[in-house]
Amino acid sequence: MPMSAQKKQKEQNRISLNTGFQRIKETFSILFTSRADPFIVAALLALLSVLLIWQWDVFRFFFIFVLLVLLELIVSESALKTVRFFQIHQQYRRTFYFLFFITGFLNILVGKYIGFQAMSPFLGVSLITVLLGKRAGQISAIFLSSFLILLFPSHSAFSFFLIISGYLTAQLVSGVDRRIELTFHAFLITLFNLGGYFFLVLSNFEIFSMRSVILIGVTPLVSTVLVIGMLPYIEWISRIYSNIGMLELGNLNHSLLKELMQKAPGTYFHSFMLSNLSESAAERIGVNPILARVGAYFHDIGKTKKPDFFTENQVEDNPHNRLNPSMSYLVLTEHVKFGGELARKYRLPILFEDLIYQHHGTRVQKFFYNKAKNKDTETSDDQYRYSGPKPQFKEAGILMLADSCEAAVKSLENPSPQKVQELVGDIINGIYLERQLDDSGLTLKDLEEIAQEFTHVIVKAYHKRIEYPKEAGDGTEESKPIIKTEEKAKEE
Numbered sequence: 001m002p003m004s005a006q007k008k009q010k011e012q013n014r015i016s017l018n019t020g021f022q023r024i025k026e027t028f029s030i031l032f033t034s035r036a037d038p039f040i041v042a043a044l045l046a047l048l049s050v051l052l053i054w055q056w057d058v059f060r061f062f063f064i065f066v067l068l069v070l071l072e073l074i075v076s077e078s079a080l081k082t083v084r085f086f087q088i089h090q091q092y093r094r095t096f097y098f099l100f101f102i103t104g105f106l107n108i109l110v111g112k113y114i115g116f117q118a119m120s121p122f123l124g125v126s127l128i129t130v131l132l133g134k135r136a137g138q139i140s141a142i143f144l145s146s147f148l149i150l151l152f153p154s155h156s157a158f159s160f161f162l163i164i165s166g167y168l169t170a171q172l173v174s175g176v177d178r179r180i181e182l183t184f185h186a187f188l189i190t191l192f193n194l195g196g197y198f199f200l201v202l203s204n205f206e207i208f209s210m211r212s213v214i215l216i217g218v219t220p221l222v223s224t225v226l227v228i229g230m231l232p233y234i235e236w237i238s239r240i241y242s243n244i245g246m247l248e249l250g251n252l253n254h255s256l257l258k259e260l261m262q263k264a265p266g267t268y269f270h271s272f273m274l275s276n277l278s279e280s281a282a283e284r285i286g287v288n289p290i291l292a293r294v295g296a297y298f299h300d301i302g303k304t305k306k307p308d309f310f311t312e313n314q315v316e317d318n319p320h321n322r323l324n325p326s327m328s329y330l331v332l333t334e335h336v337k338f339g340g341e342l343a344r345k346y347r348l349p350i351l352f353e354d355l356i357y358q359h360h361g362t363r364v365q366k367f368f369y370n371k372a373k374n375k376d377t378e379t380s381d382d383q384y385r386y387s388g389p390k391p392q393f394k395e396a397g398i399l400m401l402a403d404s405c406e407a408a409v410k411s412l413e414n415p416s417p418q419k420v421q422e423l424v425g426d427i428i429n430g431i432y433l434e435r436q437l438d439d440s441g442l443t444l445k446d447l448e449e450i451a452q453e454f455t456h457v458i459v460k461a462y463h464k465r466i467e468y469p470k471e472a473g474d475g476t477e478e479s480k481p482i483i484k485t486e487e488k489a490k491e492e
């Protein structure tokens, strides 16, 4: 075959492979982005599966199924409404029902072909809890256990016991951020289930058999292997990440973070400082510190496009001097838009994409607005606003506050604790009065605690930085007024 023909053939192969991948991707995206109510789709699947696998008569099935749907609608829909992030992203609801029915279906298969003892809500509850939170996990525990009552009415006592076991699973698994913890909790649940089984045997609800003991003992452990194996794929498809998945993104090996370090070292350092601030504040007010920290690493990822246009990366030259304010505004706003694009391209968590869009909210770029206003008094501040939206959840609010505080503190000449405290207080007040935090869910008490935590972290960070040259005996630094001496005196 001549070279050019070979090359063409290769090209064609690549194209068909690409189209193949594209098709697969489209099929999946229809599943996850379709407007059809995922509950109805998944419920129909469950209906079909039970009819086909269990060969129930239609009347009995219809009765029980309607009952289940009603129960499901009443309890889970009203409860899910109050769960964090379910109001913001439809994707949470989709993933909930998807996991719920898939793991329910697996339970039906296991019940049919292995035995009722191997049915357990552990798989579904732990997957739902680590991805969607404790409350969603608890709700699923009720329904996943009720499958068993429907299919094995003679073992209802055991199924009721499993509801408690499922609840406990959600409780235990909700704090998990390492895989090994999951296995440990599975072991605890196994012990609990076995204890429950023996209790039921003693009270004559169940008949003792070695087979039951083995199956009840093995199920949660096998489920853990499945959870750990399935988790990365579910995260990739749904873009809803567990703490385990987020921690992996935050190990600084991600190609986007490496690119940020190379192209925009100033931004990289800023993001790092921000992650400390956000993490401590999140921990203090009782929201997710891992989301706050790892989200902060990625919040300015869009600055990799034109790093030199952002102060933290400028050494001497400021390219904005050569631009008119409206152009500067466009370049600055672009880091948010481009960051969002990168988040989608790299399938970062949807919450990270939110953090990218929301960390500037709809704030005005005051410097360029004032510059434009000096030239043309007709300029309105709306022309110089970020596109938003405003922070929609607490971690996003924290990030917005931390972003402004971190930038402002850098310009402080003598960052004494009092000065830092005043500055942080002023910035938080300012953002609150701008009404940027209206949708974030942050209360005034939260803001107070965040201000205290920020001051604490900033003072600590500067403390070390200023102390270092003194120890090294660097004459140039020593000639500067060392504010820490007064701080130290206070501490002593």
Ligand SMILES: [Fe+2]
Pocket (backbone or CB within 6 Å): 299, 300, 335, 359, 360
């Ligand atoms: Fe930014």
Ligand SMILES: [Fe+2]
Pocket (backbone or CB within 6 Å): 270, 299, 300, 403
């Ligand atoms: Fe930033």
